[in-house]
Amino acid sequence: MAGTLLFNxxxxxxxxxxxxxxxxxxxxxxxxQYGGSYKVTKDLYEKYGELRVLDTPIAENSFTGMAVGAAxxxxxxxxxxxxxxxxxxxxxxxxxxxxxxxxxxxGNFTIPTVVRGPGGVGRQLGAEHSxxxxxxxxAVPGIKIVACSTPTNAKGLMKAAxxxxxxxxxxxxxxxxxxxxxxPKGDYICALDxxxxxxxxxxxxxxxxxxMRHHCLKALEQLDSKGIDxxxxxxxxxxxxxxxxxxxxxxxxxxxxxxxECMKTGGIGAELIALINENCFDELDSRPVRLSSxxxxxxxxxxxxxxxxxxxxxxxxxxxxxxxxxx
Amino acid sequence: MNKGSHxxxxxxxxxxxxxxxxxxxxxxxxxxMTLGRRFEDKCAEMxxxxxxxxxxxxxxxxxxxxxxxxxxMKLKHDWFCSTYRDHVHALSAGVPAKEVMSExxxxxxxxxxxxGGSMHLFSKEHHLLGGYAFIGEGIPVALGSAFTSxxxxxxxKDETSDSVTAAFFGDGxxxxxxxxxxxNMAQLWKLPIIFVVENNKxxxxxxxxxxxSDPEIWKKANAFGMKGEExxxxxxxxxxxxxxxxxxxxxxxxxxxxxxCLTYRFRGxxxxxxxxxxxxxxxxxxxxxxxxxxxxxxxxxxxxISNEELKSIEKEIDKEVNEAVDFALNANDPDPTELTKxxxxx
Ligand SMILES: Cc1ncc(C[n+]2csc(CCOP(=O)(O)OP(=O)(O)O)c2C)c(N)n1
Ligand SMILES: [Mg+2]
Numbered sequence: 174m175a176g177t178l179l180f181n182x183x184x185x186x187x188x189x190x191x192x193x194x195x196x197x198x199x200x201x202x203x204x205x206q207y208g209g210s211y212k213v214t215k216d217l218y219e220k221y222g223e224l225r226v227l228d229t230p231i232a233e234n235s236f237t238g239m240a241v242g243a244a245x246x247x248x249x250x251x252x253x254x255x256x257x258x259x260x261x262x263x264x265x266x267x268x269x270x271x272x273x274x275x276x277x278x279x280g281n282f283t284i285p286t287v288v289r290g291p292g293g294v295g296r297q298l299g300a301e302h303s304x305x306x307x308x309x310x311x312a313v314p315g316i317k318i319v320a321c322s323t324p325t326n327a328k329g330l331m332k333a334a335x336x337x338x339x340x341x342x343x344x345x346x347x348x349x350x351x352x353x354x355x356x357p358k359g360d361y362i363c364a365l366d367x368x369x370x371x372x373x374x375x376x377x378x379x380x381x382x383x384x385m386r387h388h389c390l391k392a393l394e395q396l397d398s399k400g401i402d403x404x405x406x407x408x409x410x411x412x413x414x415x416x417x418x419x420x421x422x423x424x425x426x427x428x429x430x431x432x433x434e435c436m437k438t439g440g441i442g443a444e445l446i447a448l449i450n451e452n453c454f455d456e457l458d459s460r461p462v463r464l465s466s467x468x469x470x471x472x473x474x475x476x477x478x479x480x481x482x483x484x485x486x487x488x489x490x491x492x493x494x495x496x497x498x499x500x
Numbered sequence: 501m502n503k504g505s506h507x508x509x510x511x512x513x514x515x516x517x518x519x520x521x522x523x524x525x526x527x528x529x530x531x532x533m534t535l536g537r538r539f540e541d542k543c544a545e546m547x548x549x550x551x552x553x554x555x556x557x558x559x560x561x562x563x564x565x566x567x568x569x570x571x572x573m574k575l576k577h578d579w580f581c582s583t584y585r586d587h588v589h590a591l592s593a594g595v596p597a598k599e600v601m602s603e604x605x606x607x608x609x610x611x612x613x614x615x616g617g618s619m620h621l622f623s624k625e626h627h628l629l630g631g632y633a634f635i636g637e638g639i640p641v642a643l644g645s646a647f648t649s650x651x652x653x654x655x656x657k658d659e660t661s662d663s664v665t666a667a668f669f670g671d672g673x674x675x676x677x678x679x680x681x682x683x684n685m686a687q688l689w690k691l692p693i694i695f696v697v698e699n700n701k702x703x704x705x706x707x708x709x710x711x712x713s714d715p716e717i718w719k720k721a722n723a724f725g726m727k728g729e730e731x732x733x734x735x736x737x738x739x740x741x742x743x744x745x746x747x748x749x750x751x752x753x754x755x756x757x758x759x760x761c762l763t764y765r766f767r768g769x770x771x772x773x774x775x776x777x778x779x780x781x782x783x784x785x786x787x788x789x790x791x792x793x794x795x796x797x798x799x800x801x802x803x804x805i806s807n808e809e810l811k812s813i814e815k816e817i818d819k820e821v822n823e824a825v826d827f828a829l830n831a832n833d834p835d836p837t838e839l840t841k842x843x844x845x846x
Pocket of ligand 1: 585633634635669670671672673674698700702703704769
């Protein structure tokens, strides 16, 4: 059987959940007739009609707020950020209303919503279209944040996110939509709060998420040839972190590298390192290391862009140094 | 007063007849407005006695809008969305005074379990979508509730789905993008929503005509092909009738209405506001148009309720408000072990 492309895996997840529960609906820019800017909602408009797959005007804060109100009154909206960066304009609704409203309302209302779309650094898309909002949204209370990285987990996580009664920010990556893989058969889901041990190993733990998983996999091949047995963990859940899986691994390897695409300052790794220090300090044989993007707007020039984000060879060098020199 | 000013506009509204007011409606409106007024006066007292904290925004003077709009709607069926000035909307929607007062005291018995406070009153039971403390952010939420109503009817084929949502907000909020964005979407999709602007001329210290290019907010509906109406917001019967027209349109699938109610707040922006900018002349003009006195006048002209009965209603309401205070004072604080409860849904 031929493999399924990641964007189709997401599409299948949405389609299956919409078929099962008529309260599930999609709203966003060009999600309907156009089928979504990365075709994640292709043909769903024809199948489910214009209300269930709603083409909205370009008004991010307002249609995100509309999803909140719809969720409060019984629907289960999936909001597409045409590019996750555009959700900067919806920051208020995501923070104040999606994130905080269940609490401030004393449990009166729940907000079962998914906010999904392409994030990350693409190929020369320029600074504004190359943002990693997972870090910006990280401090917002009351929202779960996940990042998919393979067709299999994309589908399983999307289904879980739609069924979850809390708001979920669901990060896809512009450069991963065309990954192809054979999917498990039947109706499966992936837990939103569980990290994925991509490869077991004993020498060093590498924590990563989204597209960097694939950079790490490349690095792993080289490390393997150098006789270094690294354990690779895809965090999947950026909030809350799967501390159990993370600490178990660190207890085994006593060394940790975090590889992330967000900027170093105020990034996912910053929070993760704090958590590791708080929980696994005594297990560490060397200081935890962050490999993050530069703290700069992503440049357009391809060479500069490559210098901005972490490349596989840097992961290899860092792991080698940590192991051979005990740095 | 310059022509076209807030007060001038009120004077130029056509006189209306209130011929069809019956005793039952008169009683309901009088009770609701009196409860709103007495409740807020009690809040001021409690705040100055140090029993209540934070920002507290009172509604005195604007009662005709809450009672006129919500009183014309079906409770526990239609939906209401408010701002930080939300106590009286909650009361009109049927949230018991003791639950609102408890919330203002931060108690577990509050309608938001003491987690929300004055600016965040919620009640799913009474279809109160909430009080929203940031300008304009409640409007999209109200739009979502109106969307659900249409979705249930047209996508889920539930013929009984005919709820209408009323979104309340102020004049200052009408300069915010969410207002315009939602007007557009509401009209585009013919959503059953009433945008109720409580134009009290001031946004804290910013006079309406200093903040907006065209002070006649109701006319902005035109730009969206929407029905807009201007109404005397000190006259509960006028507000009620305009609301009934808007509900009729919404329920029959004709879509939204922008209702601009010309009104005034009798107190400062919040209890922390020194209120130094508004002229005595302006305050006098509006005090003479006190909406509760206005309704009383009609009631007396039409001999619908006797003086004694009105007085005894006021007494009853004072009792209710005092009981709400006692209840709230004696209620428990939220359990400290439940600090993080309500963050996540199961
Ligand atoms: C986004 C945002 N900006 C500023 C404020 C501070 N603020 C609170 S009320 C207010 C004035 C609002 O005036 P209006 O919409 O006329 O409502 P009113 O208070 O008169 O009822 C302002 C600026 C806020 N709450 N939210
Ligand atoms: Mg105002």
